[in-house]
Amino acid sequence: xxxxxxxxxxxxxxWVSDESGYEKTRSREIIxxxxxxxxxxxxxxxxYHKDYQSGSTVLVDFGEQxxxxxxxxxxxNISRVRVVFKDEGRLWNFFQVAVRxxxxxxxxxxxxxxxxLLQRRDNYRVDVPSGSQVTFSHQGKNHVAxxxxxxxxxxxxxxxxxxxxxxxxxxxxxxISLPGGERExxxxxxxxxxxxAEVARTLRGDNHIHIxxxxxxxxxxxxxxxxxxxxxxxxxxxxxxGVG
Numbered sequence: 001x002x003x004x005x006x007x008x009x010x011x012x013x014x015w016v017s018d019e020s021g022y023e024k025t026r027s028r029e030i031i032x033x034x035x036x037x038x039x040x041x042x043x044x045x046x047x048y049h050k051d052y053q054s055g056s057t058v059l060v061d062f063g064e065q066x067x068x069x070x071x072x073x074x075x076x077n078i079s080r081v082r083v084v085f086k087d088e089g090r091l092w093n094f095f096q097v098a099v100r101x102x103x104x105x106x107x108x109x110x111x112x113x114x115x116x117l118l119q120r121r122d123n124y125r126v127d128v129p130s131g132s133q134v135t136f137s138h139q140g141k142n143h144v145a146x147x148x149x150x151x152x153x154x155x156x157x158x159x160x161x162x163x164x165x166x167x168x169x170x171x172x173x174x175x176i177s178l179p180g181g182e183r184e185x186x187x188x189x190x191x192x193x194x195x196x197a198e199v200a201r202t203l204r205g206d207n208h209i210h211i212x213x214x215x216x217x218x219x220x221x222x223x224x225x226x227x228x229x230x231x232x233x234x235x236x237x238x239x240x241x242g243v244g
Contacts, residue, residue, distance in 0.1 A: 015117065023117040031115050034093070035062050038085065045085040047071065047107075048239075049078045065100055068107040076102075081109065084239065092118040094239060118235060125150040125157070126234045129179045134158055136174040136197070138165065146210060148176065153228045155200065155216045165213050169199040174217075178230065190230050194223050 014030075015023040025031070037043060038059040047054040047068070054071035061067040068083075084094045095112035102108070127150050134145040134156070143164065149157040156176070165171075174194040196218040203212040219227065 024114055025117075026114050031095075031112055034087075034115060035059065035066075035111075037088075043085055043087075045083050048082045048084060049075075049080065052078065060106065062111060064111070066097065066109045066111060068109065070102065070105055070107050074102065074107065081107075082239075083109075083112075087117075092236065092239070094118075118239070124231070124235070125152045126231055126238060128234070131179045133177040134174065136171045138169060138171050149212065151176070151178075151227075151231065151234075153224070153231050155197070155214060158213050158215060159210050160213060161210055163202070163211055165199045165202070167199050167201055171197045171199070171215065178234075190233075192223075192226060192230060194219065194227070 014027065015025045017023055038045065039062060042058050044056040045059060045068070046056060052075055054074070057069045057071050059066060060069055078099055080096065080098050082094055082096045084092065087093050093115065095115050097109040097112050100108045100110065128148050132148040134148045136143055136145075143160070145158040145160055147159040149159060151157075172195065174192075174197055176192040176194070178190040178192070194217055197215050198218060199213055200216040201214040203214070217223070217227065
């Protein structure tokens with residue numbers, strides 16, 4: 001099989017950002033180069049579909065279709081998979097393809113037409129699991145957020161009842177309890193303790209009773225590492241869960 005015969009330069013050149021915070025490309029040249037590296041360097045890939053996660057496998061060949069070494073526990077009813085892998089820069093990449101056929105040794109899929117790259121951004125926000133909680137101190141009083149909307153490596157968005165905070169206010173002793181993805185069959189509960197943060201902005205909710213507060217973390221190096229680890233882990237959980 002000629003691995004490159006169907007990978008001609010495409011009309012879409014380079015990477016563009018999408019609304020989800022990913023970088024994506026439809027460049028046939030970039031996709032072809034990526035498949036070349038996956039195949040020639042025997043880079044490990046993982047296949048996801050709903051509740052299924054394969055063990056590490058490899059791309060054996062590609063041309064008119066992808067030829068993937070069949071995982072030992074491959075189910076019979078999968079028609080579409082998300083292929084996830086880390087590139088040379090240790091960044092997560094993925095693409096989605098339809099499964100054409102399966103043999104005793106290989107899984108055959110379409111060639112991807114779109115490739116996604118999870119770029120690292122401090123302001124990239126991830127949704128949190130149901131039941132996540134936030135407590136903090138402000139001017140000597142303890143507060144409990146009604147809801148943690150999302151979190152990033154640089155801050156979070158919370159909901160409170162009434163205008164109890166204003167931009168520039170200092171918050172201390174923040175405690176963030178995150179059930180992780182355990183309820184979804186993914187991840188473990190996480191607890192984040194942050195010494196200081198400040199209110200960056202406020203937004204009034206649709207009901208005009210609850211107000212959204214954008215909180216900027218003032219992190220120590222140790223705190224920053226822990227928050228970044230969680231955001232990256234949660235991002236991957238959501239990536240896996242999103243396979244349909």
